[in-house]
Amino acid sequence: MKKTNDELDSIFDEKSLHRTLKKAKYRAILRTVFISALVVSFAIGLFVKGNNYFIASKGDKITDRIITENQVMMSPNTYTNTDTISIGVLKGTIKSEVFKVIEDKVIPWGAEDITYDLLGNLNASFSTSSTIVNDTTVYHIPNGQREMLFYVPKYKYK
Numbered sequence: 001m002k003k004t005n006d007e008l009d010s011i012f013d014e015k016s017l018h019r020t021l022k023k024a025k026y027r028a029i030l031r032t033v034f035i036s037a038l039v040v041s042f043a044i045g046l047f048v049k050g051n052n053y054f055i056a057s058k059g060d061k062i063t064d065r066i067i068t069e070n071q072v073m074m075s076p077n078t079y080t081n082t083d084t085i086s087i088g089v090l091k092g093t094i095k096s097e098v099f100k101v102i103e104d105k106v107i108p109w110g111a112e113d114i115t116y117d118l119l120g121n122l123n124a125s126f127s128t129s130s131t132i133v134n135d136t137t138v139y140h141i142p143n144g145q146r147e148m149l150f151y152v153p154k155y156k157y158k
Contacts (some may be wrong), residue, residue: 005078010129022151034127043146049089051087051089052087055087055090055091055092055118056085056087056092057084058116058118058120059087059092059094059116060085062114062116062120062122063082063085063094063096066080066082066094066096066112066114067080067082070098073102074098077100077101077102078098078099078100078109079098079099079100079101080096080097080098080112081096081097081098081099082094082095082096090117090118091115091116091117091118092115092116092117093113093114093116094112094113094114094116095111095112096111096112097110097112098109098110098111098112100142112124112125113125119122
């Protein structure tokens with residue numbers, strides 16, 4: 001079974017060779033795109049999992065520290081309830097509510113938002129609502145109680 005010259009010429013025909021090269025190039029491009037998509041999706045998944053782990057662990061440490069500090073620094077019968085820890089890209093936000101217990105009644109006292117990053121940098125904002133009636137009277141809006149003002153004993157007030 002020898003092949004004739006015509007059969008050999010048809011195998012190495014320019015059109016067929018060009019078509020075969022195009023097909024091989026198309027397959028190589030598809031293979032490259034597929035492998036690149038797999039690698040990128042794996043890298044993104046790994047980054048998201050690592051970010052969630054490290055930001056959540058840093059948030060837990062900061063939350064424990066803040067609750068401990070609030071127990072020492074806040075006024076009596078004031079408690080902090082950490083509601084949510086939101087995780088972002090290389091940063092997180094802790095939202096907590098501060099409330100006071102007076103005669104077995106829970107009174108909202110304010111809200112605290114703490115933004116932190118992976119390095120442990122904190123940015124805290126504490127919001128309360130109060131209104132000033134005059135120089136000597138300030139009312140806390142959620143519960144209607146007067147807020148304590150500090151006076152210098154030697155100074156004469158109106």
